[in-house]
Amino acid sequence: MCVLCYELAPEDHWSDGVRPGEPSAPPLRDRHRRTRILAAVLAPYGLTVSDPGAGRHLTIADRKGAAEVAAGLPAVWEAAGRLSSRPLDPLDPVLLAALAEAGR
Amino acid sequence: MLLGAPGRPPAAAVSRRAVTVLSGFLGSGKTTLLRGELGRAGAPGPAVILNDFGATMVDDGLLLRSADAPIVISGGCACCTRREDLAKALAGLLDAEQRGAAPRRDQVVIETSGLSDPGPIAFTIANDPVLRHHYALARVCVTVDAMTGIGAAEQHEVALRQLLAADEVLITKADLVEPERVEVLLRWVHDLNPSARVAVTAQGDVLRTVPAAEVRAAGSGSRAPGDEGAHLRGISTLELTTREPLDWQAFSVWLSLLLHRHGPDVLRVKGVLDVRGTGPVALNAVQHVVHRPEHVAQPMPPGTRLVVIVRDLDPEQLERSFRAFLTIG
Numbered sequence: 032m033c034v035l036c037y038e039l040a041p042e043d044h045w046s047d048g049v050r051p052g053e054p055s056a057p058p059l060r061d062r063h064r065r066t067r068i069l070a071a072v073l074a075p076y077g078l079t080v081s082d083p084g085a086g087r088h089l090t091i092a093d094r095k096g097a098a099e100v101a102a103g104l105p106a107v108w109e110a111a112g113r114l115s116s117r118p119l120d121p122l123d124p125v126l127l128a129a130l131a132e133a134g135r
Numbered sequence: 136m137l138l139g140a141p142g143r144p145p146a147a148a149v150s151r152r153a154v155t156v157l158s159g160f161l162g163s164g165k166t167t168l169l170r171g172e173l174g175r176a177g178a179p180g181p182a183v184i185l186n187d188f189g190a191t192m193v194d195d196g197l198l199l200r201s202a203d204a205p206i207v208i209s210g211g212c213a214c215c216t217r218r219e220d221l222a223k224a225l226a227g228l229l230d231a232e233q234r235g236a237a238p239r240r241d242q243v244v245i246e247t248s249g250l251s252d253p254g255p256i257a258f259t260i261a262n263d264p265v266l267r268h269h270y271a272l273a274r275v276c277v278t279v280d281a282m283t284g285i286g287a288a289e290q291h292e293v294a295l296r297q298l299l300a301a302d303e304v305l306i307t308k309a310d311l312v313e314p315e316r317v318e319v320l321l322r323w324v325h326d327l328n329p330s331a332r333v334a335v336t337a338q339g340d341v342l343r344t345v346p347a348a349e350v351r352a353a354g355s356g357s358r359a360p361g362d363e364g365a366h367l368r369g370i371s372t373l374e375l376t377t378r379e380p381l382d383w384q385a386f387s388v389w390l391s392l393l394l395h396r397h398g399p400d401v402l403r404v405k406g407v408l409d410v411r412g413t414g415p416v417a418l419n420a421v422q423h424v425v426h427r428p429e430h431v432a433q434p435m436p437p438g439t440r441l442v443v444i445v446r447d448l449d450p451e452q453l454e455r456s457f458r459a460f461l462t463i464g
Contacts, residue, residue, distance in 0.1 A: 045425040046387035049416055065384045071463045072388060104388065108395040121392045122452045127459045134462040 044103050069107060075129040076115040080107070137172045137244060137276055151271040154243045155181075156256050159278030160287045160294040161249030164307035164336075168278060169246055171339025181242035182206070184224050186251060218259045221245070225259075225266050243270065252293055253277075253300040254422040261426050272426060277301035277331075281312045281320055288327075295370075298324070299402045299444050300421045301331045310337035321345060329372060330405040330442040369447045370402070375457050377439040380411035382461060389460035390425070393453075398423035400448050406441035407431060 050061065062082065066089065069080045073091065081090045091110045092098035099110035111119055120126065137155050159165045173180055184206045206224045231237040245256060253275050260272050277297045280287070284306070287294040298304065304324050309317050317335055324333050325345075333345045386408065394401055404420040408428075415431035418441070445453065 043427070044391075045427055046391055048427040049383050049387075049410060049413060049430075061384060064382075065388065068385050068388050068460075068463045072392065072460075104391040105395065108392060118396065119392060120396050121389055121456045121460070122397070122448070127455055130459040130463060134459075134464065 044105065046104055071130060071133055072119075072126065073111055075123075075126050076111065076117060076119060078111055078114055137169065151269055152239075152241055152243055153273035154245060154260055154270050155273055156253050156275045157244055157246045157278070158251065158253045158275060158297045158300070159249065159305075159307075160280070160284075160291065160297060163249065163278040163280040163284065163287075164305075164339075165246050165249070165278050167339045168305060168307065168336060169244065172244075176242075179238050179240055181244045182228055182237075182240045184221070184243065184245045186221070186246065186248045218255050221256060221259050222263055222266060225270060229269055250293055252296050252422075254296070254424060257300070257421045257426070258424045261424055274302040275300050275421065276303045276305055278305045278307050279320065279324065281306050281308045281317055284320060285323060296402065296422075299328055299370075301328055302405075302419075304328065304331045304333045306333065306335045308337065309335045309342060327370070327372065328403065328442075328444065329374070330403070371445050371448070371450045373443040373445065373450045373453055375406075375439070375441040375443060375454060377409070377461070378437070380409045380437075381439055382463075383408075383410045383413065383416075385460050385463050386410075389457060390420075393456070394420070394423050394425070397445075397448060400446045401443070402446055403444040404441065406439070407435055408441065409435075409437055409439045 050058070066080060066082045069089070073080055077094050079092050081092070082088075083090060087102040088100050089102075089107060090098055090100055091107060091114060093114045097114055099114060101107045101110040108119060117123075137157060157165050157169060169183070173183070186207075206227065225243070228237070228240070228243065232239050247253065247256065257272055257275070260266055260270050277300065279298065284294075288298055289295075306317060306320055306324070321333055321335070324331065330347050332347050335342045335345075390404070399422075401420075402422060404418065404425070406418060408416045408418055410416045413430070415435040417429045417431050419426045443453065
């Protein structure tokens with residue numbers, strides 16, 4: 032547990048094991064990039080993600096205002112699954128079409 | 136073979152003790168192979184942990200040497216949870232070292248029971264808060280009986296899981312079948328798990344080794360194993376390749392969501408990623424357990440090559456998904 036913010040230290044996740052970019056690049060850049068990617072994935076499910084900038088937390092919210100705080104990718108998917116009316120699926124044709132459209 | 140090339144510890148285990156998991160279906164020759172390997176190993180030999188189902192152990196008697204009694208853990212299960220018995224045995228090894236009761240051993244061999252799934256063992260080593268700082272899974276070696284291996288994988292789910300988890304497949308009892316039969320088995324293993332190196336053995340001795348199947352040079356592809364004989368329904372092997380470096384954040388979001396949604400059907404992910412701004416990164420996942428990615432120090436050809444083995448998932452849809460996530464800007 033962090034003695035300053037009382038956050039329970041989450042377990043290391045494999046996705047945090049690689050630091051892309053130059054060694055001098057600020058770690059926040061990776062964090063912002065991951066948040067942008069998560070936003071693109073969650074949008075077709077009617078969800079948003081925001082980064083309050085504290086600890087490893089991200090906030091996942093639906094359009095009705097319900098929100099959950101999640102630390103780490105597994106917790107993000109758990110929270111999004113509870114908030115969404117459809118199960119999140121990387122093979123979902125609707126999601127893939129939305130990503131393709133956004134990539135144009 | 137089981138212990139890797141002399142003097143060249145695996146990258147993941149430079150400072151930690153290298154753990155070799157020796158798996159394989161019942162009667163496929165694990166203990167014979169291990170006896171041969173222990174006989175060839177120099178001093179100090181590896182620490183050996185044996186797991187078996189029976190109340191009366193047999194294999195420990197076969198392996199027993201005066202100075203190197205194996206640690207025996209009985210029971211065992213095929214469920215995908217932390218193996219408390221194994222964690223205790225590995226912690227006991229550390230404790231013995233620190234008390235000065237045993238020398239440090241840089242190699243540990245875990246011989247699993249013939250009905251064990253390597254997944255929980257990998258999970259235990261990768262996720263234990265203490266053990267993961269002292270041990271690194273170096274390789275999963277799986278024995279396949281030249282006479283009965285294909286039939287066992289067709290009939291027993293756990294035998295198939297063992298094969299798919301392998302970094303090295305050891306075809307045993309090659310002296311008991313016709314050479315053509317060994318060739319059929321070699322092609323079958325390569326179709327099933329192209330990321331695995333294959334060794335052909337007889338009576339515990341290696342006759343020859345065959346490197347992992349070459350990844351197709353142009354683009355990606357998928358195939359169902361068993362063109363040479365057995366047909367394993369629902370299993371597809373997919374090779375994902377990119378010529379350009381990929382974005383780590385996009386890839387890790389994709390893989391984590393894939394494992395979250397379809398984890399039980401993603402049987403194996405293994406390969407080297409060309410990560411933008413970082414270079415080659417080795418990735419290895421056995422079922423839903425993803426080992427911490429390792430930066431690869433030696434020069435690698437550009438591009439990503441990733442083998443994904445799935446069950447009851449559409450390989451084409453999977454590849455479309457992989458590429459769609461990589462395009463997220």
